[in-house]
Amino acid sequence: MKELVAGILGGMGPEATVDLLHRIIAHTDARDDVDHVRCIVDNNPKVPSRIKALLEGGGESPAPCMADMGRRLEAWGADFLCIACNTAHNYHAAVQEAVRIPVLDMIGLTAQAVAERHPRARRVGLLASPAVRLTRLYEKPCACRGLEVVYPAPMEEQRLLGVIKDIKAGRTDEVVRAAFAGVTDHLAARGADVLVVACTELGIICGDNDVPVVDAADVLAETVVETAKQRRPLPHIS
Structure with missing residues (x-):
């Protein structure tokens, strides 16, 4: 069965994104490189601050930037997306509306x-x-x-x-x-x-x-692997 490609909206922050990739590798039962999940990662630390937008007020909304990241990941070949940040899930709907592929809900x-x-x-x-x-x-x-x-x-x-x-x-x-x-x-x-x-x-x-x-993050990593391996169905886009 053909494996699916995961697209990761990252950089929020960069180290947390690298940590997610380590977790995806750890959750994969692999004997060689080819057994691992293909991930297309936009490790973008230039996403406007979620803290400034949501806590401090007056900060630029991350939504347009995240939506653009989602569109680019889809164009680059991702079959589904995930967002490597809890707080950024406040903009989950904006990303989902921007693409035709599912966005996992951490x-x-x-x-x-x-x-x-x-x-x-x-x-x-x-x-x-x-x-x-x-x-x-x-x-x-x-x-x-x-x-x-x-x-x-x-x-x-x-x-x-x-x-x-x-x-x-x-x-x-x-x-x-x-x-x-x-x-x-x-x-x-x-x-x-x-x-x-x-x-x-x-x-x-x-x-x-x-x-x-x-x-x-660990729940998300495990779901990425299960979804990419098609052991878990893609979420329905409402």
Whole structure:
């Protein structure tokens, strides 16, 4: 069966995009190069800031740039697309409207993974940019599966945003990791049954936790492989 080609809207940020590619390779059962998934990657760090557009106000919308990236990836031969950034999924519809091929929904896929892997879970602790909370990206997909979203308290949320900015700047030292661990402990104390790593930067440093973890980037990587190998059907375009 002919394999499909994945198109990746990346650069948000660049290291998170490289991390996604590593995950795609790790999820592929390969004996030689030819067994791996063909990916066409637009690792574009010039996408307007999602933080400035959604949090700080007045920033340029990333939607037109992302839509153009989607069109180019389709023209270059991609059979389906994915967006290597949780916050950028606020513009998922703009990308889907710009192309004739499906765009994977990392948010919905992650909520489904939580429900399937942890059927007794009721409260999901979200490790994400404040923009994810403000746009309520995870609320509906989680609510449809009987899951309540739990966010960090304001001070902890700002600490987490600092961690994200540190990783974007290339800092992943023990100080950064300790700050991240403090936020995960905080969410567990708030009653989270499962933690969702809903920022592709955070997945770079996330390790073991007392509470089960579902990493959105890992869910996306696994879905990319399964879709490319045609073991999973392409999503329907509504």
